[in-house]
Amino acid sequence: METRHFLAAFPAHPSVSKVNESLDLIKTKLKANQYLIAAVLPLSGPLSTFSTDVLQGIQLAVERAREQPGSPPVGLIVKDHDADRQGFLDDLSTLLHEDRPLIVIGPMLSKNLPVMAEMAQKTRIPLITPAATLPNVRRMGNYLFSTALTYGMQAERIATYAAKEQGYRRFCILYPDTVYGRELARLFAQEVRRLDGEIIAMEAFKEGDTNFAPQIQRLKAEDLKKYGLAVPVEVTNPTGKPLSRNEKRVLYTPGFDAIFIPSRSKEIGLLAAQRAFHDIKAPLLGTNGWNSQDFARTADRAVDGATFVDGFFIDSPNPGVQEFVQRHQKRFESPPSLFTMQGYDAARIAIDGIRHGATSGDALHEYLATSRNLPTLTGPAGFGPDGALHRPLFLLQVKQGKFVQLN
Template identity: 30%
Template sequence: MKRIVCLLLFCALSSALPVYSLTFAPAEETAAAVADFERGQQLFHSGSKERALATLRTSVQRDPGHPKANQAYTLIGRIFIEQKRYPDALLYLERIPAVMRSPEADLLRGYCLVQTGDFAGGQAQLLPLLGQSFSVQDTELLLLALTDAAVNLQQPLNALFFIQKALPLAENQASLLERAHRLLQGHLSDIELEEAAFMWQGTAIGQDARLQLARRALGQQQQQKATHLLQMVLASDVTFPYWQEAEMLLQRSSMDSWFNRDSIGVLLPLSGRYASYGELVKRGLELAVREHNRTRLPVRLVYRDTAVEGVSTSQLVSSLTDDAKVMAIVGPLLGAGAEEAATRAQLEMVPLISLSQRAGLPQRGDFVFRDSLTAEQQIQSLVRYAIDTQHISFSVLRPENRLGEEMTRLFVDEVRRFGGEIVDIVSYPEEGTDFRKQIQSLLWEDYVVDIPPKPELPEFDEFGLPIEKKEEDKKEPEELEYPLAPFHALFMPDYAERISVIAPQLKFYGIKDVTLLGINGWNAPELVERAGRFLDQAVFVDGFFSASSQPEVQRFVELYRQAYEEEPTILSAQAFDAANMLLLGMDDATVRNRDDLRQRLAALRGFRGVSGTVGFDAMGEAIKQPYLLGVKRRRIVEIN
C-alpha cells in the first residue's frame, strides 16, 4: 500500500514540474553548461556585459535544467534590465518555476512587470519583498519600482512612503524630492495633503506637504490659512529645497484680490525672426475668443512679446499675473524661454498652457500644462499602429542629426516595450542624396551567400548517347529578384524634402512590400508631388489634418478660411484648442479663482480638439489622438 501511495505522489509531483526539469542532458553537456555559467558570471562582474550575455545564453541552451540554470536566467534578466529590454528579461525570468525563484529573481521580475505596464502584477510581486535583505542598489530598485506602481495605480500616499524610504539610499536625493514635490502638487486631495504633512512632519516631504496646502489655500483666497502654514514652514530648521517658493507665497498672501476673470495672457514672438509663427498662433487664439464672445461673457487676450531684448519670459509672466492680473496664460511658443516661463507660472500659481515641445515642461508643477504634439506622442501612435497591424520587426533609416538620434532612441524603446524586434539601425549624412549603400546595408546584401546554379542534366538520343546542345539552345541564367527585406516596417525620422529623395531609391534598390513609418515632418504637399507613387505603403502622423472628416475640424477650417482667407496650420489649430479649453473653464460658474481653473483643466476629459487633444494627463501633458496619415492616388489621406 505504501508503495502505491508513493508512486501516486511521485506521479502527481512529476505532472506539476516544468517539462524541461525532467529532460536530462548528457553529463558532459551539463558540465559544459555549468562551466559556461561560471564564465558568464565572471564576465558580468568584470563589466563585459555583452560577452556575459552571450555566454549565459549558451549555458541555458546547452542544458536548460542544469544545476546553475536558475542563476543563469536571473543574471540574463539583470543584463536585459540594464539594457532596458524588459520583455526579453521577463522571457528568461519566467523560465524559473515560481517555487524555485530566489528573492533576487522575484525582485527583477516584479521590476520588469512594472516597467512593461503591469503595475498591479508588479506591485503584488514586490510588496512581499520589503522585508528581504538586498544590496543597497537592489533595495533602491525595489523601492523605486514600488513608487512607479503606486503612482500609476493612483496611490500617491503609498508612493510618497516608498520615496521617503528610498531617500537615505539615493545618491541623488534632489531628484527623489523633486518627484515627491510633483506628487504633492498634483496628485493628492486636501485631506491627503493634511495626512502627508502629519505623517512626515520633521522631513523635507512633510515641509513640502505644508507648502502645497498653503498654495491651495492661497489659490482659494484663504489668505489667513495660507499665511499660518507658510510661517510654520519658514520657521522650521528642516533642510528644504523649496523655501524660496514659500517666501514668495508669503509675500503673495498679504495682497488683495489678484486676478481678473475676463483676461487670458499670451506670450508669443510678435516681432523678430519668429514673428510669422507667433502670428499663426495669434490667429488661432483670436478666432476662438471671437467665436466665444458672440454668445458668452466677453474675454480679452493680453499679449506680451517674447522677442523684446533684455526682458525675460519670467518677467513677462510676472507682468501678466501682477499688472494685468490675468486668469491664465497661453505660451510661450519657443523652447528657449518656455522652461523659465513654466517655472515662474508655477511660483505665481497661474495656469499656463505652453505650446512648446521642450522636454519636461509639465513636470515643472501642477499649474503647468502643455498642448503640443511631442516626439513621444508621435512615436507611441506609430508603434501602436504598427503592432496592431501585425508588424513585429523594424529597421530604422535615420539622418545623422539631433532629430534622427532622439526619434530613433524613442522608437527603439517603444518597440522593445511592446516586445517588437529592432533588426537594424542605419544612418546617413544629413544632406545626403545617394542612399544606395545604406539601403544595401538594410537588406544585408553583404551577408548574402551566392547559391551555386543547379546542374543541368544531359538529354539522350534513342541510342542512349548524350545530345550535345547548340550554343543558341543554351538557357540564359534567370535574373535573380532582390531579396526580401529582413523586417516588416522601416522607420525614417526626417522631413518631406529628404523623404521624397529616399523613397524612390528604396524601391529602385529593392526594398519593396515594406511599410514605411514617418513623423509629422512628412505631412507636406511636396512629399506627394515628388514621390507620391513610391509611398503607397507609407504611414505617418501629425497633430492636425485640415482635410479630416471630423466635424469639429471641418468647422474650424471653414471659420479660419473665412477669417483669414488661407489654410490653417497646426500652430493655429493648437492655439484654437488651448484657448477653447481655458474658455470652457472660465465659463464654469464654479470656477472662482486660478486654482479652480487649474483643477478644471486637470480634470478635463472628452474634449474634442481640432489638433487631436482630448484632455490632460496626471502630469499636465495633453492627451492626444494624433492623425494617422497615408498616401493614396497621389493625395495625403487620413487612415481610419
C-alpha cells in the first residue's frame, strides 16, 4: 500500500512511470491466478514475529496446493495493516473492492475484528482470523470465522479428559491473576460443573511469584472442611525418643482428584515442587502455556505425569504433522509454531473450498459454514455456530523430561 501512497503524494515524481509499470506487472501476475487469498497481518509492528509465523503457514498451504495436479490456480496477496486507523480502513477497502479476493486471512488481534468483520459482511467476502481468541466471533457477522485456539476449547478438552477419561470428580484450581489465568480458571470450573464435577477451591497468585505456600495452604484448609483427611502420624526421632507436639507429623490425604493450573511453564516447576512438599499427591492438569521444551527438559519428578492440552505438538507422530514440520524446516530453516499451523489450516481450508467449486465469496462462505470434513493438520474438522474451528486438540503428558502425546 506504500506504493499507492507514494503515487498519491508525488504524482510528478520521475519514477512514477516505472512504478506504474511495476504495478501493472504485479496485477497481470495476480490475474494469472484466478482465485486470490488475501493475508492482512501486522507484519511490521510489535506482532511481526507472530504474524510472520502465520504468513509462513499460509505460504506453505498455497505452495502445497500448486504442487498438486489439477489444483485450482490460487494466488496470494499480502498486506501489512500496521498503519494508522484511517490508512488501514482505506487500504482494506481498496483490497476488498479492487483486488476482490475470495477470502481474507486476518487479523491477529480481537480488537481489529469489528471493522474487518463489517467490511467482510458488506463485500460478502469471508474472513478467517488465525489468532484472535475472542469467543463467538460470529456475533460480529456471519462471514467471520476463526482457526485460533481459544481458551474455551482448551478448558473443554482438559476437563473432558479429566472427568470422562480419568474419572476425576473433584478439583482445585491454582491460577495466575492475569487475563489468561482468570479466564481459563473460570471456563474450566464451568466445564467441570457441566460434567457434574465439583470445584473444591480456587486460589490466585501473582504472575512472577515464587512462593506459593499461602495459596496451597488455603487450598488444603478448604479441602479439609469437605473431603480431605489429616491424620497424626506417630513416629520417633533419630534418638529413638517420641517426638514433641511441635515435631509430630500430620499425614494429609487430599479429598480432590487433581489440580488445574492454567499457567506458564516457568511457574509449573515451582508449583509442582511446593505441592509435593505440602503432601499433595494429586495430579496436575494444564493448558498450552506449559508447552515449552525447556520446561520438559528441566522439570523434576514432581511434574512427571502432569497432563496438558495444546493445539499443536511439533513432535507428534501424526504423519501429516511431521510432513508439515519437515516442509516448514526446509522452506524457512526454522520450526513451525502454533500460529504457523493456524495460518496453514486457514489457507488449506479455503483452498479446499475452491477445489470443491466454491469460487465466489458467497459460495466459499457457505462451504465453510456447512462442511464438517474440512482438512486440518490434526484431522477432519468443522466450524461451529460460534465461527470457531472445532478440531482435535493434542493431549500431552510429561514423562521423564519429555512430552508424550496421549491421543
